[in-house]
Amino acid sequence: MAMDSTHGRDDSEPDLLAAVAMGDPSAFDRTYRLYEKRVYQYVFSLIHDQTLAEDIVGETMIAVWRGAGTFSRSSRVSTWILGIARHKSLDALRRLGRRQREVDLDAVADLPSHTDTPFEGLHRKEVASVTQRALGTLSREHQEILRLVFYEELPYGDIAVLLGIPANTVKTRVFYAKQQLKRQLERLSQKEPIS
Amino acid sequence: MSEPETLPAEVHPEAALLPWYANDTLGSEERQSVARHLESCAGCRRELEELTQLKHDLAMVYGAAPSPSPQLARSVLQKVAVETSLRRSADLQGGHRLAAVDQWLRSLFLPQWVPTLAAIMLVVQFGLLLWVTMPVEEDRITTRSIESLALRYRVSFQEQATEGEIRALLNAIRGRIVDGPTAERTYVIEVRGGDPDSSKKTLAMLRARTEIVALVETLTP
Numbered sequence: 001m002a003m004d005s006t007h008g009r010d011d012s013e014p015d016l017l018a019a020v021a022m023g024d025p026s027a028f029d030r031t032y033r034l035y036e037k038r039v040y041q042y043v044f045s046l047i048h049d050q051t052l053a054e055d056i057v058g059e060t061m062i063a064v065w066r067g068a069g070t071f072s073r074s075s076r077v078s079t080w081i082l083g084i085a086r087h088k089s090l091d092a093l094r095r096l097g098r099r100q101r102e103v104d105l106d107a108v109a110d111l112p113s114h115t116d117t118p119f120e121g122l123h124r125k126e127v128a129s130v131t132q133r134a135l136g137t138l139s140r141e142h143q144e145i146l147r148l149v150f151y152e153e154l155p156y157g158d159i160a161v162l163l164g165i166p167a168n169t170v171k172t173r174v175f176y177a178k179q180q181l182k183r184q185l186e187r188l189s190q191k192e193p194i195s
Numbered sequence: 196m197s198e199p200e201t202l203p204a205e206v207h208p209e210a211a212l213l214p215w216y217a218n219d220t221l222g223s224e225e226r227q228s229v230a231r232h233l234e235s236c237a238g239c240r241r242e243l244e245e246l247t248q249l250k251h252d253l254a255m256v257y258g259a260a261p262s263p264s265p266q267l268a269r270s271v272l273q274k275v276a277v278e279t280s281l282r283r284s285a286d287l288q289g290g291h292r293l294a295a296v297d298q299w300l301r302s303l304f305l306p307q308w309v310p311t312l313a314a315i316m317l318v319v320q321f322g323l324l325l326w327v328t329m330p331v332e333e334d335r336i337t338t339r340s341i342e343s344l345a346l347r348y349r350v351s352f353q354e355q356a357t358e359g360e361i362r363a364l365l366n367a368i369r370g371r372i373v374d375g376p377t378a379e380r381t382y383v384i385e386v387r388g389g390d391p392d393s394s395k396k397t398l399a400m401l402r403a404r405t406e407i408v409a410l411v412e413t414l415t416p
Contacts, residue, residue, distance in 0.1 A: 022302065025279045029272060040263040054267045061271050065278070069301065128259065131252045150250040151257040155220035156212075169200065171211040176198045178214070178249065 013077040021068035028065050036061070038078070038152070039085045045147060046089040046140070056092055060085040079158040082148075086162060134184035142177035149174055207232065210239050217246040346394050347373070347414040348401065351381045356407040364407055368397045383414065 013034075019027035039060055044053040063084050071080050135143055148159050156174075160167040202211055209232040215221045216229045233240055285294065303312060348370075352361055365371060368386055375382030386397055394413070401411040 022298070023279065023282060025275055028275055032268065032271060036268060037262045040267075041257060041260045044260070050261075054263050057263055058267055058271050062274060065275050069304075127252055128255050131256050135253075135256065146249075146253060147257060149214045149218060150246075150253045153218040153220060156215055172198070172200060172202055174214050175202055175206070175211060178246070181249070182245070 014071070014073050017064075017068045017071050017077055020065060021071070028068075031064065032061055035064075035078070035081055039081060042082055042147065042152070043085050043089050045143060046086065047093060052092060052096075056085060056088045059088055063088075075158045075161060076154065078152060079154055079162055082152065082154075083162050130185060130188045134181055134188055137184045138177060138180055141173065142180055145170065145173050146177050146181065207236060207239060209233075209236075210242055213239065213243050213246055217243060217250055345385050345387045346397070348384045348386070348398070349381050349410075349412050349414055350384050350401065350408055351379065351410045353405075353407055353409050360407050364401075364404055368400055370397070381410070 013031075016027050016031055020031055036057065040053055040057045043056045043060075044050065047053055047056070060081065064081055067084075071077065135146070138146075145159065145163070148154050148162065149156075154162070156167050156170045159170045163170070165173075209229045212221060212225055212229050216226065221229065233243065302308070365384065368384075370384045370386040372382050373385040386394075398411065398413060401408050
């Protein structure tokens with residue numbers, strides 16, 4: 001069964017990072033373009049503050065520029081970069097003493113698509129809206145792990161390292177997160193059936 | 196968050212791996228094991244379909260989330276450009292060679308080189324160990340050659356000869372007492388580094404000092 005890859009796998013990413021480690025600014029430029037949006041969205045999902053999220057993305061990417069030589073190739077480049085971003089996000093949350101806020105349900109993004117018919121476009125928006133709202137009811141841990149598995153497409157070993165939990169906990173957490181999301185999707189779909 | 200640490204008993208172990216089967220990151224062994232299980236398990240096939248749909252829906256939600264402002268990219272890339280130009284100007288100001296060596300050394304310690312370096316270090320250490328523990332042929336040859344140059348004399352001293360006189364004589368011929376005295380009050384003197392000519396001279400010197408040496412004869416090596 002062929003699986004779709006969200007970001008496209010690029011085996012040359014470790015070499016790109018090696019070039020960054022050698023001080024190649026064009027390699028850093030490429031790395032930045034590849035990861036800026038992903039890192040921002042991940043950080044934003046953890047802290048829900050646009051300005052702070054941008055600050056953290058900036059700090060993360062500068063840390064990548066200065067510390068690319070410490071990348072050990074024992075995990076994916078994405079795991080390494082998201083790990084830096086996560087560490088900085090949790091630090092920022094601790095500094096601010098903020099409590100984790102729920103996802104802003106009004107922040108459902110517009111979902112442009114150049115290929116959809118008007119009906120398909122509407123359907124996609126509705127599905128995305130319901131999925132977004134169902135996600136918003138999950139705990140931060142469940143939201144995060146679903147993102148790491150299904151959007152960032154990380155192996156379970158990498159997720160275990162990133163979150164600092166055993167691999168078996170990663171598996172059970174994904175199972176229960178998915179179960180919880182399914183329950184919420186069913187509940188919301190019954191309330192507002194998707195056409 | 197309070198949830199069980201284990202999966203429900205009715206869940207197949209392979210089902211726990213389905214999310215990673217769906218995101219295509221399983222190792223080949225686990226992937227094959229899940230694929231075999233899917234052939235015979237309709238429940239897990241349904242679960243995989245759900246996960247694939249979920250992956251698609253989440254990609255739609257997350258992919259459409261807002262991007263950071265363009266100022267962020269400008270600010271970060273500008274900072275990197277400044278650092279790069281500072282590094283380059285530092286390189287040009289005298290430390291060019293040093294910086295190149297430094298960069299080369301740093302590149303050696305990039306993680307991808309570490310296994311190679313470690314292997315080289317191991318080989319070098321093993322070689323040193325072999326070199327140190329190997330028997331050295333030359334040592335024996337040197338020892339033998341020195342021994343062959345040592346000449347020995349049997350000597351008896353005059354009763355009135357003092358210890359100081361005997362020592363002075365030994366110093367003069369560069370010899371030392373290596374045996375004696377015997378019951379006949381004779382000693383064996385060894386003189387190292389001698390050749391046939393110097394042997395004759397030593398013998399002549401000893402014989403000439405009749406006030407100290409009563410008897411002297413060469414011993415067969």
